[in-house]
Amino acid sequence: MDSTTHPTPARLRVLPSWVINQAAIAANRLTDRALAGTSSRRQFAMLSALDEFGPSSQADLGRCTGIDRSDVVTGVNAMVEQGFLQQRPDPADGRRNIVTLTPAGKDHLERLSALIADAQNELLRALSPSESKMIVDLLNRVLDSG
Amino acid sequence: MDSTTHPTPARLRVLPSWVINQAAIAANRLTDRALAGTSSRRQFAMLSALDEFGPSSQADLGRCTGIDRSDVVTGVNAMVEQGFLQQRPDPADGRRNIVTLTPAGKDHLERLSALIADAQNELLRALSPSESKMIVDLLNRVLDSG
DNA sequence: ACCGATTGTTGGTGTCACCATCAATCTTGT
């Protein structure tokens, strides 16, 4: 094998799960670098959900973002401490905490959104807009089938 | 928010890096379960490379599979102990170990390949064959651009 | 009132990608 070239084995290049995983590694590396020093990807997902759906319990927050309840706790605590979220007990259900996005949290979300948008462009710079859309649509169908 | 439904925020469903990552989570979960008790995904990748390219140094093995040198060490050690790989010093370069796939390793690779193939079908059961191919092709272009 | 399910929370597990460092060895530029 030539040390200067690094061809990928055909078995892997043709394997959907491998290709998807490698793409995720690249995507996460780019977004993590874009978000460095601000927030985590998980926190961005939670902010997005609260912005779109309004105040929510932590369990619902976890369900719609695919994040485990226990991991939601960590993220919520951190963002409450940063002033991005407000946490109050649900008067109608003693088990739940209702989590609300604060104005500072909304501002933060928009900041993160801009940083992440740049990362998307870099990630998909080999694809046309319609190809990018196609990838997103196809993968969403994969996700909906699971 | 309705507790019984879990819609994904539009900000996330439209975000390539998020969709790709969620697909990778599903893909890895399926392949890890399929491979449970046999080998890791990393080891499968190394076996694939050795099968296709023949004997190789550990550094080259890592380069063509995208695995860090330090992680290659762990995988190689495990598979040498299992009899799937043979490790000998490179007579032409005192720094290198040359790693070779044994017949038992080749058999093992084919076993793993069958297990992984099943996982692919489950992962992509919502897509037609041509759509599956399209996703793989598009993602490979993304990977080649990085 | 009881039973099962749900909620927030704690703690923990294993994997993964990645980094820094090291001694040994090779390659190069002069």
Place this chain on the structure above:
DNA sequence: ACAAGATTGATGGTGACACCAACAATCGGT
């Protein structure tokens, strides 16, 4: 030939992540 720099295998470590088990408190249905 020799110094300087790069490469190799290897060790150890880090942080993020996905996931799981358990718990007390609380709710819902019957």
